[in-house]
Amino acid sequence: MSTPAAFLFDMDGLLLDTERVFLEVAVALLIRRGYDPDAGRAFFLTLVGSSDSHARERLEGLLGQAQHVDAFHADLYAAVDARLDSDVPLKPYVQGTLSALSGNGHPMAVVTSTRGAAARHHLSKAGLIGHFAHVIGGDEVSANKPDPAPYLEAAARLGVAPERCVAFEDSDRGATSAARAGCRVIQIPDLRPPEVELPDLGQHVATDLAAAMAHLGFSTPV
Template sequence: MTPPLAYLFDMDGLLLDSERIYGAVARDILVPQGFEVEAVDAFFLTMVGCSGAESVRRLEMFLGAGADVDGFNGAWHAEVAKRVGANVPLRPTVRDSVARLAGQGARMAVVTSTSGEAARRHLGGAGLLDHFEAVLGGDEVSARKPDPAPYVEAAALLGLAPDMCAAFEDSDRGITSAVHAGCRAVQVPDMRPADLPLPALGQLVAPDLATALEMVGAFAQRNVAE
C-alpha cells in the first residue's frame, strides 16, 4: 500500500483525551444546580464534535428557558482550559505514533473544531505542537465540520489534494467531513452513545491511532526497511 503524502488529525478525542475533561466539568457545574448525572452525561455525548455555535444551540435546549447559557459556556470552557493546561492527557498510542511519523519525515497537520489559538496552546502543552506543519482551528476555516471544508483547506495549506492525505477522526461529524473531502479516512471512536451505529460512509475503523496508521500504510516504508 502506498503511504499517504500527509496525515491530517482531529485533536479532541483523537490526539488529546480532552473530551472526558469537558464531560467532567459539565457534571461539576450542572449537577449542583439540580441536573441528574445521567442526563448530563447523555447530553454531553450529543455535543462531541460540535462546533461552537452548534454547542450553544444545544445548550440552550438542554438548560432550558431563562438559563444563562453564555455564563455556563464561559465557566465551562475556562475550567476545561485550566484543567487541560495543568495536565494535557493523550489518547492511547498517540505520542509514539506521532513521534514515529515525525521520525520518518511525514507531513502532518491538525484539523480541529477548537479555536486555533486554544488548539496550538493545548498541543504545545502536550508536547506535540512541533510535529505539525499546520494547525487549522474551527475559527480559521470557511465552514465547520461536518462540512468538508476543514479538510479541503488543511490539505490545501500543505499544497496537496485531499485524496493524497489520510485523515483521522473520532466523532461522526468529523469523519463525515474527512470522507466528503475525499481523504483516506479512518475513524477511531472515543466517547459516543453505546447504541449509536457508526455512520456508513466507507471509512475504515480502528481501536487506536497506531492501528489506524497501519491501516493506511503509514509505516510501510519503515517496515520494509526493517
C-alpha cells in the same frame, strides 16, 4: 495500498484525551444547576466533535436564556483550562506515532473544531505542536464539520490533494467531514452515545492509533 502524501488529525478525543475532561466538568456543572447527571452525560455525548457555535445552539435549547449559556460556558472553560493547565492527557500511541511520522518528513496538520488559539495552546502544553505544519481551528475555516471545508482547506494549505490525505477522526461529524472532502478516513471512536451506530462512510474503523497505523502499513513505536 499507496502511502498517504499527508496526514490530517483531529485533536480532542483523537490526539488529546480531553473529551473526558470536558464531559466530567460539564456534567458536574449541570448537577450544580439541578440537572440529572445521566441525562447531562447523554446530552454532552451528542456534542462530541461539534464546533463552538453548534454546541452553543444546542445548549440554548437545554439551558434556556442566552445569559445562562454564557455563564455555563464561562464556568466550563475556566474549569477545563484549570484541569489542563497542569496536564494535557494524550491518547495511546500518540507521541510515538507523531514522532515517527515527523521524523520521516511526512507533512501533517491538525484539523479541529476547537478554536485555533486554544488548540495551539493545548498542543503546546502536550509537547506536540512542533510535529505539525498547520493547526487549523474551528474559528479559522469557512464552515465547520461535518461540512468538508475544514479538510479541504487543510489539504490546500499542505499543497496536497484531499484524495492523497489520510484523515484520523474519533467523531461521526469529523469522519463525515473528512469523507465528504475525499480523504481516506480512519475513525477511532472515543466517547459516543452507546445506542448510535457508526455511519457508513467507507471509513476504516480502528481501536487505537497503533491499529490505524498498522492498517496503513506503518509500525508505531510505543
